[in-house]
Amino acid sequence: MSNFLFGRYLPGNSWVHRMSPQSKLMLCFFFVIVIFFANNVWTYATLSLLLIVVVLMSGVSIGYFLKGIRPLIWLIIFTVLLQILFSSGGHVYWHFGPFSVSDLSLINGGFIFVRFLLIIMISTVLTLTTTPLAIADGVQTVLKPLKKFHFPVDTLALMLSIALRFVPTLMDEMETILNAQRSRGVDFGSGSLRHRIQAAVPLLVPLFTGAINHAENLSTAMEARGFTDSEHRSKYRVYRWQTKDTISWGVFLLVGILVLFLRNN
Amino acid sequence: MDQTISFKQVTHTYQANTPFSQDALDQVSLTIPAHSFTAIIGHTGSGKSTLVQHINALLKPTSGEIEVYGRTIIPTTTNKNLKELRKHVGMVFQFPEKQLFEESVIKDIMFGPKNYGASEADAEKDAEDAMQLVGLDESLRDKSPFDLSGGQMRRVAIAGVLAMKPEILILDEPTAGLDPRGHKEIMDLAQELHDHRGLTIILVTHQMDDVVDYASDVIVMDRGKIVKHGKPSDIFADPKWVYQMHLDLPSSAEFATRLVKAGIHLKQTPLTIEKLADEIAELIKGEAHT
Numbered sequence: 001m002s003n004f005l006f007g008r009y010l011p012g013n014s015w016v017h018r019m020s021p022q023s024k025l026m027l028c029f030f031f032v033i034v035i036f037f038a039n040n041v042w043t044y045a046t047l048s049l050l051l052i053v054v055v056l057m058s059g060v061s062i063g064y065f066l067k068g069i070r071p072l073i074w075l076i077i078f079t080v081l082l083q084i085l086f087s088s089g090g091h092v093y094w095h096f097g098p099f100s101v102s103d104l105s106l107i108n109g110g111f112i113f114v115r116f117l118l119i120i121m122i123s124t125v126l127t128l129t130t131t132p133l134a135i136a137d138g139v140q141t142v143l144k145p146l147k148k149f150h151f152p153v154d155t156l157a158l159m160l161s162i163a164l165r166f167v168p169t170l171m172d173e174m175e176t177i178l179n180a181q182r183s184r185g186v187d188f189g190s191g192s193l194r195h196r197i198q199a200a201v202p203l204l205v206p207l208f209t210g211a212i213n214h215a216e217n218l219s220t221a222m223e224a225r226g227f228t229d230s231e232h233r234s235k236y237r238v239y240r241w242q243t244k245d246t247i248s249w250g251v252f253l254l255v256g257i258l259v260l261f262l263r264n265n
Numbered sequence: 266m267d268q269t270i271s272f273k274q275v276t277h278t279y280q281a282n283t284p285f286s287q288d289a290l291d292q293v294s295l296t297i298p299a300h301s302f303t304a305i306i307g308h309t310g311s312g313k314s315t316l317v318q319h320i321n322a323l324l325k326p327t328s329g330e331i332e333v334y335g336r337t338i339i340p341t342t343t344n345k346n347l348k349e350l351r352k353h354v355g356m357v358f359q360f361p362e363k364q365l366f367e368e369s370v371i372k373d374i375m376f377g378p379k380n381y382g383a384s385e386a387d388a389e390k391d392a393e394d395a396m397q398l399v400g401l402d403e404s405l406r407d408k409s410p411f412d413l414s415g416g417q418m419r420r421v422a423i424a425g426v427l428a429m430k431p432e433i434l435i436l437d438e439p440t441a442g443l444d445p446r447g448h449k450e451i452m453d454l455a456q457e458l459h460d461h462r463g464l465t466i467i468l469v470t471h472q473m474d475d476v477v478d479y480a481s482d483v484i485v486m487d488r489g490k491i492v493k494h495g496k497p498s499d500i501f502a503d504p505k506w507v508y509q510m511h512l513d514l515p516s517s518a519e520f521a522t523r524l525v526k527a528g529i530h531l532k533q534t535p536l537t538i539e540k541l542a543d544e545i546a547e548l549i550k551g552e553a554h555t
Contacts, residue, residue, distance in 0.1 A: 008285075067283070173363065179323045180364040183356040184425060185348055185380025202376070205366035209411065 010128045014059035017129045019248060020239040021138030027252055028126045034256045035118050042262040044114050050255050051121055058129050068124040069117070076116045084109035132164035137237060154230040162218070170211065177206045267335060268299035268353075268432055268465045270320055275329035277315055289315040291489040292329070297482070302459045302466045304476040304497075307486035308511040313469045314359075316486065317435045320467070321354035322347050334433070352381045355431030359438045361422035365410040370401070370421050373410050377429040388428070395428035399454060416447045423451070427458075433465045434458060440472065452479055473515040477501070477536040485510060497536055504534075517541040 016024070031047075038044050055065065069076075086098070087105040094101045130138070140157035147153050178188065181202045188199050277290040289312045297303050305313045318324040319331055322338050331338040336350045358364070367373035374392035375385075383391065396406070399420040405413065410421050423439070436455060440448040456479050458464045470476060476483055476497055483500045485493040487510055493500055501507060501518050514522065517535045521544075524531065529548065535541035 176358055177364055179318065180356070180358045180361065182323060183321055183351050183354070184364075184377040184429065185351060187344075187348070190344075202364075202366045206363055209366075210363055 008127065009131050010060055010064065012059050012129060014057060014129070015244060016054065016058040016125065018242075019244050020241055021130050021134040022141040022239060023241065023245040023249065024126055024130060025135065025138040025142055027248060028122055030252055030256065031122050032119055034252075034259055035115055037259055037263055038115075039111075039263050043259045044111060046255060046258055046262065047118055048114065050251070051118055054125055055121065058125050060125075060128050064128065065121055065124055068128075069120055072116075072120060076113065079116070080109045080113050083112050132167070133161055133237075134239070136161035136164055137235075137239060141239070152230075154233070158230040166211075166214065169214075170207070173210055174203070174207055177203055177210075270297040270333045270433070270465075271295070271331070272316075272319070273330050273332070275319065275326045275331060277312075277319070277324060278327045279315075281327055289489055290319075290326075293489075293491055295484065295491055295494060297465070297467065297484075300459075300463055300465055301482050302456075302468070302480050303482040303484060304468045304470055304480035305484045305486060306470060306473070306476060306512060311486040312489040313486055314437055315489075317356070317437060317467060317469055320433070320435060321351045321356055323356070348381065352429055353431055354433045354435065355426040355429055356435045357423055357426050357437065357439055359441060360419075361426070361439075362410075362415065362418035364422055364425075365418060368409060369407045370396070370410050370413070371406045373421060374425045374428050377425050381429060391428045391430065392424070395424040398427055399424045400450065416443060419443065419447075419451075423454075431464070433467070435467045435469075437469045438471065439468070440470075440475070455479065473501075473513050474517075477515045477517075485512070501536060502534065 031050075035047060038047055055062065084101060084105045086100075087108050088100065088102070091104075092100055092102045127135075136157055139160060140153060143151070143153045143156070182188065184202075186199055186202055188203070189196065191199075272293050272295045275290055275293045276288070279285075279287045279289055293312075293316065305316065307313050315324060319326060319338070320333055322331075322336075322342060322344075325338060325342055326340055328340060334350055334353050336347075365373050367376060371389065371392050374395055375388040378388040378391045379385070393406075396403070401417065401420050401424060405417065405421075410418055413421065419439075426434070434455070439455070440451050443451065452475055455466055455468065459466045468475070468480060480497060483493070483495060483497050484491055485500060492510065501514055504514055504518070504522055507514055513519070515536055517538050517540065520541060521531055521534050531541075531544045531548070533544075535544050
């Protein structure tokens with residue numbers, strides 16, 4: 001787990017850190033949509049420039065972003081290679097059976113690569129600068145309109161915040177159980193597939209029973225503290241829309257319009 | 266084989282090379298002699314649990330080396346071939362009842378021996394012996410471990426470790442959350458294993474009374490370093506220092522310091538209730554008591 005950086009929060013006090021979570025969440029979503037409109041060098045350059053500004057403003061060193069990409073690098077390479085080898089059209093440099101490399105496929109491969117990078121980077125900015133609980137609050141605010149359709153937004157938000165709160169606890173417990181079973185002679189992650197699946201039982205059973213115990217204790221404790229339903233609650237943490245959010249949205253919208261202008265039709 | 270445990274300049278950093286990196290052990294060197302009963306104490310987060318997890322190579326040092334049971338563990342040691350070491354170093358984690366998973370008590374206790382290659386019959390015999398050792402009634406044998414009480418579950422878990430017949434036993438706060446009776450029974454079991462079966466016992470605890478009642482050596486840790494290593498009487502000789510380390514005195518020593526404040530001076534600081542009673546008896550009877 002030690003090198004697992006995706007989805008973790010880095011405390012800080014930058015412009016990006018202090019934005020309200022709901023607008024960050026929506027901006028992230030908006031940015032990803034805009035990425036899919038980009039289709040030439042100019043549009044990708046514009047978006048990359050915007051991303052670089054965002055990364056610089058988040059105050060997080062670039063090394064952590066690179067670490068965030070590392071686990072996904074094989075997926076990226078695989079997709080880019082597929083794109084390069086199998087797309088047709090343009091001037092062909094090399095071909096062998098069904099495989100071919102042309103100038104167009106190279107460019108497309110490059111675009112896919114940049115697209116991946118942009119999506120991963122912007123979501124890493126979000127998770128590195130926003131606490132999990134703030135993200136849960138942001139989701140609740142963003143989904144509020146769905147209440148009109150009787151979608152249980154508050155319940156979902158409660159479940160989300162409890163789930164996020166228990167991720168590290170369950171990770172710790174898993175680590176302890178893993179170590180306890182290791183000292184009892186279990187070899188995790190070695191041997192045949194069958195053996196490996198069998199080795200998971202001494203880990204999974206205690207983990208599940210632990211989770212059930214947590215759920216039971218937590219629900220009792222919640223009831224004892226006067227929790228009746230997830231609607232009709234007041235909020236302790238209130239995230240207000242700030243000037244920062246307006247300015248950021250202004251910049252993103254401008255870039256979005258610019259991309260629409262620059263793209264090939 | 267030699268059960269001496271020695272740490273040479275061991276440093277451990279959690280999540281090294283990330284923004285979350287945290288030094289847990291800092292240049293620790295120590296020797297724990299064979300057949301000793303060593304207590305490790307220290308403020309929460311001082312690195313006690315990290316230290317003991319190095320002994321059976323669940324954690325590997327970031328730098329330095331550990332020698333235990335004829336094995337040398339260095340930063341590049343891999344998980345291969347560590348089984349032999351782990352068989353001899355039994356480890357009881359905090360709240361060990363969390364590790365139970367089998368459908369019956371006996372099967373859960375047999376799990377360890379079977380992993381280390383014992384036959385079904387041998388494992389069953391070892392498990393029965395272990396059940397007896399921890400005081401589990403024969404009638405619980407085929408029950409599901411999840412139907413037992415908290416105290417009984419803990420015993421099943423400890424039996425599961427003892428069934429492997431370890432020669433070094435590490436107990437990480439084995440009595441946390443137990444009632445006074447369960448507490449005493451577990452501690453007496455540790456003493457029995459040490460005194461009559463010759464096990465090396467390493468106990469991580471916050472209970473200073475247990476330290477003076479049972480341990481022969483004490484290691485005091487503070488912020489990843491070993492700040493003192495000696496007999497219980499050396500460690501608790503200076504109450505001021507003990508408080509500085511955010512530790513407590515054993516209750517008898519605590520009581521003695523209050524007597525001193527009230528103007529009653531004892532000959533020496535008593536570490537156990539018995540010694541305290543002796544000293545007070547002597548004071549009252551004066552020279553008549555010998």
